[in-house]
Amino acid sequence: MASTSHRPGPVRVAALAAAALLLLLAPPAGRAAAAEPALPLGDPGLTETRTTQTLAEGVTLTRIVRGTEPAPADQINTTTRGPWTVDVLTIDPRTARGHLRATYGPDLARTEKTTDLVRSSGALAGVNGSFFTFTASQDSPGDPVGLGLYDGRLLSEPTGDTAEADFVLDAPGNRAVMGRLSWSGSLHNRRTGATLPLTYINHPPVVPAACAGLTDPTQCTAAGDVVRFTPEFAASTPSGAGVEAVLDRHGCVVRTQRTRGTQLAAGQTSVQATGAGAAALLRTVDGGCLRTDSVLTDEQGRRVPVHPGLFGVNGRYRLTAHGRIVVPAGSGSFFDRNPRTIAGTTRDGRIVLATVDGRMTTSVGTTMAETAAVADALGLTDAVNLDGGGSTTLSVEGVLVNHPSGPAERAVGDALVFVPGPYRPAEG
Numbered sequence: 001m002a003s004t005s006h007r008p009g010p011v012r013v014a015a016l017a018a019a020a021l022l023l024l025l026a027p028p029a030g031r032a033a034a035a036e037p038a039l040p041l042g043d044p045g046l047t048e049t050r051t052t053q054t055l056a057e058g059v060t061l062t063r064i065v066r067g068t069e070p071a072p073a074d075q076i077n078t079t080t081r082g083p084w085t086v087d088v089l090t091i092d093p094r095t096a097r098g099h100l101r102a103t104y105g106p107d108l109a110r111t112e113k114t115t116d117l118v119r120s121s122g123a124l125a126g127v128n129g130s131f132f133t134f135t136a137s138q139d140s141p142g143d144p145v146g147l148g149l150y151d152g153r154l155l156s157e158p159t160g161d162t163a164e165a166d167f168v169l170d171a172p173g174n175r176a177v178m179g180r181l182s183w184s185g186s187l188h189n190r191r192t193g194a195t196l197p198l199t200y201i202n203h204p205p206v207v208p209a210a211c212a213g214l215t216d217p218t219q220c221t222a223a224g225d226v227v228r229f230t231p232e233f234a235a236s237t238p239s240g241a242g243v244e245a246v247l248d249r250h251g252c253v254v255r256t257q258r259t260r261g262t263q264l265a266a267g268q269t270s271v272q273a274t275g276a277g278a279a280a281l282l283r284t285v286d287g288g289c290l291r292t293d294s295v296l297t298d299e300q301g302r303r304v305p306v307h308p309g310l311f312g313v314n315g316r317y318r319l320t321a322h323g324r325i326v327v328p329a330g331s332g333s334f335f336d337r338n339p340r341t342i343a344g345t346t347r348d349g350r351i352v353l354a355t356v357d358g359r360m361t362t363s364v365g366t367t368m369a370e371t372a373a374v375a376d377a378l379g380l381t382d383a384v385n386l387d388g389g390g391s392t393t394l395s396v397e398g399v400l401v402n403h404p405s406g407p408a409e410r411a412v413g414d415a416l417v418f419v420p421g422p423y424r425p426a427e428g
Helices: 010-025 114-120 277-285 368-377
Strands: 048-056 059-066 084-091 098-103 125-128 148-150 153-156 164-170 175-179 182-189 195-197 226-229 243-247 253-257 269-273 290-297 310-316 318-321 340-346 351-356 380-386 394-396 415-420
Touching (some): 098 148, 098 164, 114 394, 125 340, 125 351, 164 380, 175 318, 175 340, 182 277, 226 277, 243 277, 253 277, 269 277, 318 340, 318 368, 340 368, 351 368, 368 380
Antiparallel strands (some): 048 059, 059 084, 098 415, 125 394, 125 415, 148 310, 164 175, 164 310, 182 195, 182 290, 226 269, 243 253, 243 269, 310 380, 340 351, 340 380
8 A cells, every 4th residue: 555844754764663663573681482372383392482562552563483593495385494473463452542444545446555554544553455456457456356345335345256254344343253245236227127237346347358349339249247336446447348327426327438437526436337238237227317236245144234334355265263273275376385464353352463474584484274273373263364475564653564575565455454543434
């Protein structure tokens, strides 16, 4: 995600902060290993050390190192000797003077480093959040692949995939719930009664290959997409073949165009359509005013009220639920050992954000089953697996704490951050 004073430069400040953080995380001289139960990773009896620092009242950071010898490079995915490095950020809502929220940076389409997202939001600490588009060639590499809910604004819809596991926060109360949300959306012309289902929110529509060469997009009969865009997406909506209708803050049509891509003024939204949806959109708007319906529901089919202070990010697979390990069995690279990011809650309401370094001889990472076992051992009665791999990042005050697996910190779609002070609704 310069000044003329005599303060140290930004590089120097970052270096000093990083050094101080490493000193705080180093095992205190003469202190024995913590007495907490060992992590259920690898062989019994592996050396395990834990060091904890208090970042603020009710907020602690613990580093767990299990195993002492670097792994052979060809045994990272199979060794039972580790090592593993796990960083655990714990927030106790009963005493913490701050709130947890999700943030995506200047706009939804771009990616930002987690350290930058922590710094720019004035946060004490944070971890990477949602799975996101990631591909640099796309119009919106930072677009969440699933739920993206920010201060009561649903800016990305859940996928409906059974693998999606959403982490939803009520910031004023620092409460978190987990589950799989579903979404439906539609446009209704108030004058004519015409209705058109929405496919996505803030996600570039696909142009059907059979219609890519048509001069008139309304002549396409292949299935396409109908997508609602908000100003949070980017400075401009995605460009390309299709049609677009721009709406004012009341939902009334400002203009329509037979190509996609425009800038939105304050208060405006737009709807883009491709394929057969292009003609359908023009028929639906028909110079009138539209009502947009957008409904989130939980796994029991109950409507989830969306209000200021509500945040949500998407994960892949529930790790624990109601005190039981529930992660499914699986195979392939996603289920193999990888760096992991975990979000969950304990029985007494503490919120835990944890990272597991991986794909390195100094920390091998965890399989999905091992990740669930770690979450359970940390006391997380409910937990989800957030984006991992090269995205796994934990930052304190904009300083990188863990060791990402790539050559440099990866820019991500959004982050979960703990911000000092009470929650206040966004202006406007």
